Amino acid sequence: MRFDKIKTIINKIPFVKNLNDIRQEEFFIVGNVDILFDGLDKPLNFEFTITKEYPLKSFDSESIKFSNPDFIEYNHVMQNGLICIHTSHSRSLESKLQIDFNSLKNWIVKYYINKDIDSNYEHVVVNDSSIEGNTYSFIFSETNNSFNQSEFGSVEMAYLNQGRYREGSIFNFLVKEFKDCKTQESKQCNWSNQYSNLETNFEGVYYFYDNPPAVYNKFVFNTWNELQFSQDFLDFLFKLETEIQYSEYKSFPLFIGYKINETEIHWQVSILEIGNFPLKGIPTKIDGKKTGKWKTDLVDEKINWALSRNASYQYFFGRGKFSNELTDKKIMIIGIGAVGSIIAKTLIRCGCKFIDFIDHDIKEPENVCRSEYFFKNGIANKTYELEKILYEISPHANCKGLQSNYFENVIKSFYTEDEFKMNIENDLEYYDLIIDCSTDNDLMYVLNSLKLNIDLINISLTNHSKELVCAFYPNTYSFVNNQFSNVLNNDVEDLYEPTGCWSPTFKASYNDINTMVQIALKRLNKIFSGELSKNNFVIQEIEDQLKIIEY
Incomplete structure (x- = not known):
């Protein structure tokens, strides 16, 4: 009864050119539609999934999903091709389907046809990783200093606390200061006196990347060899790993910074395993002959991303x-x-x-x-x-x-x-x-x-x-x-x-x-x-x- 009603309603939506497929699976209704209206040169194809909760929301998300992986370069499309739509409430099945399909149409007009760019910045999508069941979070704030492309140095932090996050533990750290390795310039995060004076009991390193380390500036890189670090920094990492190999800690954070606008910087944080940095040595050659020297490079391995949050004053009180x-x-x-x-x-x-x-x-x-x-x-x-x-x-x-x-x-x-x-x-x-x-x-x-x-x-x-x-x-x-x-x-x-x-x-x-x-x-x-x-x-x-x- 419900399945037939949904099928009938979708078929009646004017800009649904074809309902190519619709079927009832164990928990979901799934299907495929072609969308065509004035302004489109050809129909656009979308898969859709409707959950049991529909027309009610599931947690904070819509319980109907539209997707097409070919559109991931456009705004408000997730890495798996899901289109991000947020629509109004309706308990009527027919009304809700009309609302949701019209939202898909609005997305097509705004982002596919007009290629609009939102004035508010959308952060890079990061799937954080847990290491042995533990998650790490790093909270930073703005500094009064600028950072230069390919700049690198040390990061001083204070341990805040251990808590629960999802099914495991989380360790929270406050970022206090960035220190340029070459100039020794100290770039302190803007915190109150009480937080600025917390004991520094944890360290990391940073590299300023300038551009977001992400595909389409949206989806964070998944593997180390997608990143491009300066040779100086790679050699610095190799030397650092040797120096800290007997550390009491198992993990070490690497901050990667980039501009999100003319004045603001964001930091993504990866977790390195001490004793197993993602580095390899490559022999250098001249005219095809080895010189006996080696250079440091990155390996093709998965990046373990941590949580990072900007708690600067304007964000902390942004609501x-x-x-x-x-x-x-x-x-x-x-x-x-x-x-x-x-x-x-x-x-x-x-x-x-x-x-x-x-x-x-x-x-x-x-x-x-x-x-x-x-x-x-x-x-x-x-x-x-x-x-x-x-x-x-x-x-x-x-x-x-x-x-x-x-x-x-x-x-x-x-x-x-x-x-x-x-x-x-x-x-x-x-x-x-x-x-x-x-x-x-x-x-x-x-x-x-x-x-x-x-x-x-x-x-x-x-x-x-x-x-x-x-x-x-x-x-x-x-x-x-x-x-x-x-x-x-x-x-x-x-x-x-x-x-x-x-x-x-x-x-x-x-x-x-x-x-x-x-x-x-x-x-x-x-x-x-x-x-x-x-x-x-x-x-x-x-x-x-x-x-x-x-x-």
Whole structure:
């Protein structure tokens, strides 16, 4: 029934000139069609396969496949001849077949007839290999240096971790630096200070190939003799193999670099087996006679490709980030409890590059449920643990936790003395933005009394996280106090009272707090990007609806 219906629908598609073959196999329906329409000189032939899931997708792929190996030189054709199409959803068999065949037609028009070139770069297709069940990955970022054709040298790396990948293990490495063998020029990858300062504990070599090492600039070379290295580099590899033959490691990475546009470089990484480099010696001859000398050449053997990923800032945050006006600021967060830790983590995930935070408090187990800390880390300084957490999220953020009483013993003690007050103001103006999440009215008063040429924000929540108040300097102290005392209905009776001699704290879940904070940060991003005016605001929950009130 299903087979006959599919056959009938395909036969009715206007530009299907011939349905040459269609048959039901054990799991698939397979067939062959000729496509012809205005603009084509002759019919184009395609094999097709329809899986059992059709018209639903299979994982992230369409469950109908069109192929012709003769078209692999064209864009969006895989090495086995499969045409890459991505189409819209339909649960109707007839509608979905119409959509998918029209997508094939659109591919023919765009890439076969018009030979369009996409503006976005498509990476070379690489089938990574595992070695004894292990996969290797190498994560790099852009450098501020250029590379020259046939340049080669050493690569310094830091071991990150071992994880699981498919059915085996994966070993992850961070690329720190490329060093030109001839000029000794160091070309460092752009990472945060924490990652740049990781211990170098693994090395490799690189060769800059200029052009992609690939067939049709799409499919990476499969064998070593497809590559063309300079004789200097081949001799360098031969000497290197001798030097490291007794290494404790079994594998050695070779980075092959090439330009993907005028400014960007990508690296593919192959894995060499120590003691079995893909090299051979060839006797040199003059007039057919051996000279007694040898030259190094590549053998005709399979290349084992590893995983390589570009984690430069623009790619790491390519799926979304805050505006540059916010991410480029030097930020200080005062108080990293529930609100402060959520703000810090969100800013890091949204591309902020420089965040310091200060808190004198200790993280206890009961802090975990509504903040960004982890139970596994036990009892620790909040600043110590948050610094560790943020470091593990982004390789492009310089974060520093300050376990300090600066705002308690220094600012509160000396803010009225002119000389010390000026020093305090100079200290704070090191930052572009200070976010006060301390809920300390005394500190808010002191900060508001200073003369600052930076942005200072106070963010605080009412009990049960019913309202979030956000105020900008120089109108923080009076605005926040007025909201809590005269405007908002802040419940000061139903507070959480910890065991022992503790100060009571507001009640609210992680979900309650995070909802308010994320909406506030979204608005702040728009304010700093210039979309909204820099006005104080309150986010208020009214009958399960959130309302933003601007002042």
